[in-house]
Amino acid sequence: MTDHVLSWIVFFPLIGAAVVLILPRSQERAMKLVSVVATFVPLLLAGWIYLNFDRSTPELQFVEHYPWIRSFNIYYFLGIDGLSAPMVLLTALLCFLCIFASWNTDKGIKGYFSLFLLLDTGMMGIFCSLDFFLFYIFWEVMLLPMYFLIGIWGGPDREYAAIKFFLYTLLGSVLILLAMLALYFATEPHTFDMTKLMAARGSFVGPFWKVVFIGLFIGFAIKVPIFPFHTWLPDAHVEAPTAISVILAGVLLKMGVYGLLRISYPILPEATVWFSYPLVILGLINIIYGALCAMAQKDFKKLVAYSSISHMGYCLLGMAAFTQAGMNGAVLQMFNHGTITGMLFLLVGVIYDRAHHRDINGFGGLATQMPIYAGMTSLAFFASLGLPGLSGFISEVLCFIGAFPVYRTITCLAVIGIIIGAAYFLWTFQRVFLGQLDDKYKTLPEINARELFTLIPLGIIVIILGVYPMPMLDIMRVTLGNIISIVQP
Numbered sequence: 001m002t003d004h005v006l007s008w009i010v011f012f013p014l015i016g017a018a019v020v021l022i023l024p025r026s027q028e029r030a031m032k033l034v035s036v037v038a039t040f041v042p043l044l045l046a047g048w049i050y051l052n053f054d055r056s057t058p059e060l061q062f063v064e065h066y067p068w069i070r071s072f073n074i075y076y077f078l079g080i081d082g083l084s085a086p087m088v089l090l091t092a093l094l095c096f097l098c099i100f101a102s103w104n105t106d107k108g109i110k111g112y113f114s115l116f117l118l119l120d121t122g123m124m125g126i127f128c129s130l131d132f133f134l135f136y137i138f139w140e141v142m143l144l145p146m147y148f149l150i151g152i153w154g155g156p157d158r159e160y161a162a163i164k165f166f167l168y169t170l171l172g173s174v175l176i177l178l179a180m181l182a183l184y185f186a187t188e189p190h191t192f193d194m195t196k197l198m199a200a201r202g203s204f205v206g207p208f209w210k211v212v213f214i215g216l217f218i219g220f221a222i223k224v225p226i227f228p229f230h231t232w233l234p235d236a237h238v239e240a241p242t243a244i245s246v247i248l249a250g251v252l253l254k255m256g257v258y259g260l261l262r263i264s265y266p267i268l269p270e271a272t273v274w275f276s277y278p279l280v281i282l283g284l285i286n287i288i289y290g291a292l293c294a295m296a297q298k299d300f301k302k303l304v305a306y307s308s309i310s311h312m313g314y315c316l317l318g319m320a321a322f323t324q325a326g327m328n329g330a331v332l333q334m335f336n337h338g339t340i341t342g343m344l345f346l347l348v349g350v351i352y353d354r355a356h357h358r359d360i361n362g363f364g365g366l367a368t369q370m371p372i373y374a375g376m377t378s379l380a381f382f383a384s385l386g387l388p389g390l391s392g393f394i395s396e397v398l399c400f401i402g403a404f405p406v407y408r409t410i411t412c413l414a415v416i417g418i419i420i421g422a423a424y425f426l427w428t429f430q431r432v433f434l435g436q437l438d439d440k441y442k443t444l445p446e447i448n449a450r451e452l453f454t455l456i457p458l459g460i461i462v463i464i465l466g467v468y469p470m471p472m473l474d475i476m477r478v479t480l481g482n483i484i485s486i487v488q489p
Contacts, residue, residue: 005049006062006078009042009088010124013095017117020110028109032099035113039096039120046092053085055474058482060130060195068134073191077131082479083261083331086472087127087254090338094250095120097454098243101346104353105153105241112153116243119145123251127258132180132192135263139176139255143169146244146252154239161232161239168222168232176219176259179212183267198266198486205270213271216264223256224312227285237305242349245301249308249345250338257315257334261483265319269487276320280407283316287417295424300351300358303428304344307384310417311337311392317407317414318399322488326402327480332472333395336383336465339458340392343380346458347373350451351432354444360428365437366444373447374433376455381425383462386418390466 016038020031054061060079068076080088098116105112122145125138143166151162184190187200204212222229233253237245265272290310297303311333318330350373351366352358367374383390386397396418404411447455465472 004064005045006064006080006128009045009049009092010078010121010128012041012045013038013117013120013124017114017121020114020117023110025110031109031113032103035099035117036096038117039092039099042120042124043092043096046089049080049085050089050475053082053475055082056478058082058479063130068131072133073189073193074133075131075193077134077193078128079130080128082476083258083483084127085475086331086335087251087258088124090254090335091120091123091127091251093457094246094338094342095123097342097346097457098246100450101243101246101349101454102241103450107153112149115145115149119149119247123247123255126255130194132183132194132197132263134192135194136173136177136180140173142252143173146248149244150236150240153241153244156239157235158239161235164232165236168225168229172219172222172229174219175215179215179219182208182212194263194267201267201269201486204268209268210271210274213264213268213275216268217260217275220256220259220264221282223259224253224286224316225256225309226282226312226316227289227309230286230290230309233309234302234305237308237345238299238301242345242352245305245345245349246342249305250342253308253312254334254338257312257319257330261319261331265483266486272487273322276322279316280320280403280410283313283320284410284414286310286313286316287414288313288420291417291420291424295420295427297424298360300360300428300432301345301348302358303360303424304341304348307344307421307424308337308341310421311341311384313414313417314396314399317403317411321403321406322484323402323406324477324481324484325398326406327484328473328477329395329398329400329402331476331480332465332469333399335472336391336395336462339461340380340383343376343455343458343462344384346451346454347377347380350447355441360431363432363438363441364435365433366441367433368437369441369444370446372452376447376452376459377433378429379459379462381429383466385422385425388466389463391462391464391469392466394466394469 019034063079066076068074122138122142129135147162147166151158225233287310290306294303294306315330315333318326383392386393
């Protein structure tokens with residue numbers, strides 16, 4: 001299995017989806033157990049990759065390279081480096097935990113779990129693909145299951161949210177497709193191989209390639225999302241089921257930043273440097289605007305959604321500086337935000353399952369009724385607002401350290417986002433957990449073992465990486481240094 005470990009990671013969930021579809025409709029528990037196995041095996045393999053990953057080289061590892069469509073020079077080309085390895089591990093962990101978060105799903109079990117496993121395959125394929133054509137196939141594969149998971153299993157306005165998500169993402173996909181074809185026809189012989197496109201980067205200079213960069217940027221910016229392409233995100237989060245919100249914030253948002261670092265930066269370095277100042281300005285807007293919008297929210301889930309927009313702005317701030325600290329901070333923020341926001345959306349789902357609403361002002365005093373739940377929520381809140389000793393602090397500080405020598409004024413302004421973030425999280429904690437307990441909540445049950453099982457692994461990671469971030473920084477440092485040397489030789 002280890003000879004083709006990436007193929008197993010990518011396609012084992014697809015095998016699980018096929019088994020779920022074959023099972024009789026009455027075998028609902030069996031479908032859930034198959035889904036557990038289909039996500040647990042990739043998690044084990046991702047852990048094996050993490051333990052066996054060579055941290056001393058920027059070279060691609062666990063490579064699988066086979067001819068696929070010879071007439072168009074398209075290859076089945078998988079491989080990972082220090083940029084993609086953390087994302088593979090994060091995706092495997094969140095998908096496994098989200099199966100348990102979906103355990104009480106009682107509508108269309110067969111469709112839900114088969115689509116979820118197909119989504120898992122699409123996400124894993126994106127992080128492992130090194131042929132642009134293959135990357136695009138997985139990018140599109142991921143779109144359809146997410147559309148149906150929101151549109152069928154979501155909230156009251158699920159159709160609107162799903163269509164909005166689909167149209168925004170489809171627009172981005174079209175722009176990525178056009179940029180991909182421009183790169184393909186500009187090389188001789190024509191190729192989609194990302195490593196060969198990187199080697200030919202010296203020929204991708206001039207005004208035309210800046211336009212191509214903009215096309216790629218918009219395609220990836222929609223996924224981040226970067227202002228002003230962000231409006232689909234709050235609607236999708238509010239209407240999506242809890243587990244899908246976790247995947248949406250924990251993994252899908254990272255694909256935009258990943259696409260920029262994997263494709264735009266090393267293949268179009270001249271255009272990347274040219275666009276660095278607009279990128280850092282957009283990062284600042286994301287940080288401040290997202291935080292202010294979060295502060296104005298009364299819906300618990302929408303608050304977390306806008307906080308995600310704000311926190312992804314730190315990634316843009318760090319990666320626009322082209323410094324080692326900034327790039328390390330940006331990618332570490334991708335991983336840390338995935339674990340922290342995963343916790344936050346799981347916690348919102350816990351209280352929604354009990355109270356059947358998410359109105360922040362409708363709670364109060366829950367710490368006396370649900371002390372364990374309050375403790376887990378406080379951990380996630382403090383990690384997200386950047387409390388020292390928790391993982392969110394490390395990645396944000398690295399982004400600031402990396403960006404300050406290059407963009408001093410903008411970095412100083414971006415710190416305001418941390419202050420606003422602390423304000424809305426502490427204010428939310430006060431309104432939900434402190435004060436007098438409403439009589440109608442005196443029978444709310446405490447968080448249960450299954451829900452704790454989904455939260456505790458993420459909480460442990462948040463604490464460990466907050467105290468000692470080197471397990472993640474070591475794996476990404478050399479690869480990100482290589483990307484910096486390409487962009488700024």
